[in-house]
Amino acid sequence: MTESYFGTIGEPTFEVSPDGGFTAYNLLFEGTDGQIWSYPYPSEGSLVDADADGEPAAHSVPAGRIGPIGPGITGEQWPRDPRTGLPMLHAITLWLPEPYRRRGPDLAGIALFQGVGEGPEPIERTDETDPFIADLRRHRPHPEQILLTDILGCHFAIIWLTADELSRCGTPPADCRRDGEHRVYLGDPNAWDHDHPEMLVRLTVRRDDPNVGIAPVDIFGADTNSSCAPYTDPFGDDDYHEWADRLQANNHLGGTLFPDQLVPDGLTPFYLDLVEISGMNIGSGSLQYDLESGVFDWSCS
Template sequence: MQAYDVLLEDWRAGVPAPDGQGWCFGLPPGLRPEQWPLDPHTGVPMMHGFTLLLPEDYRVHGPDLVAVSFFATAPDGFDGSPMDGPEGMAEAVTAEAPPSDPALRPYWDRAQRSHPRLTRIEDILGCAFAAILLTAEEFAGPPCRPPAPVDSPLAAGAPALDWLSRGSAAAYEAFNARLAPPVAADDPFLIHRPIRWQPRASDPNAGKPPRESWDGTPPDGGYESHFYWLDGKLKVENWREHDWAAGHAPMHIGGTMRPVQAIPEFSPYYIEFEEDFGGYNFGGGNAQLDFKEMKFDWACG
């Protein structure tokens, strides 16, 4: 088993290349609009962050499930807590039984048509994220545009998130005070950055669950920290990086994790990524998605 560095190519306009290894921003492939996950707090569509073709040694849900699409709370709707929405919306979007409120019933009806492999994830602050495992046919499918608003009087009070009017790429650039669109496009919703992954030359942690070791004792599973303290003395000037960790890309699939804060207890089957890998507000930090256990964690810088 190997670890893979993940690299971003230049901005592109149009449908992603069919022989690529994924893309961030843009639109998810192979879905029907009604399968697009709704934010359980507001009932609006969640923003597509990235779609990643998994290396063969990371297809842990079976050889037929070859990719994952990740959805998130948009950066202009993410300020350290979930967006406000109508009372009862979360239950309408996620519960098995329909709500008694007729204004919420259309949201429940829409949620009943969710993708069968949708996994909803909530961070420690209660903000919403989601992942959908894709077949090869879905990964190669056409881009799916966001669905029309749910037919309910509550939709009139939904937040006007920027990405829903001009696409996630232009919205993220504007969120970061870069006002020009990243590239000219007839359809701004199709602006994306292709993903390319390549095996790391050296990473002893490939195939090992990442774990923290505060006292220098090797954790269960044999995971190794990428740094050490010279002569075992915990001083800033004694911090050293192992030679094998040199040149590792900050975004990667599996292997050695470098979270901004503590290491979450994940399986070896994860991707670590930064804010520009789809357009998020992590407070300058980074994030990890465990696509085996379907866990998600992020921390601010």
């Protein structure tokens, strides 16, 4: 089994909202030094006090990982970028609380991967002596892989995972490139050039969010006659409301969305919002994937 600093991560027992209703969750990130952070980039102001009873870290549970170690899939199943053939960068593997398991109870979580950017040319697949081409031909997509394409034509992948796959670790196939071949621009995401550290992902209840259980809407284009539950505007006269200011910039499952541009059409209450994940290249913006509808989008300011 592939080694991980944090070992295997069994199925968590997730805390639920104190009122027993629908629950949204924030993601926290634990480093190998045991410190817990609001963001996966340890920085001043993002350190969370894990021992303070009122702090979210005190109620958080281990639920996944970011970094080069992926879920328990085979090297042949590791997603490949369709244009370059390079193995995609592993962004996050995450156990999902039961209400978010929208593909059924047997698929208990997901892993998200990102391919290279829009610059590299499509790979030539005709050199029979190239070990990279031989390795690429052994690729067999995971049966639950969903290939995603953004408006730039760049590729991402979601894999829905079983509890067994979530509990185990996996890595991409070994780097078999010959010197100087199949290289991409510095910073283009791929698994073989990933040097970001592994971190444990923890989930904690997203408290005092009035939009928990409500599908995000674009306030400026909202249908005021809609029969759906009203979505609370996070903006006041000049800035965010106080409750919203505390919630923005968190990676989270459900609740209020703070998009860099417009709210994507088709989001449901069951969506994942990633603001900053080590290694990814989304222009310092945010990414949404809806676990119910399959809507996918990312944008930057």
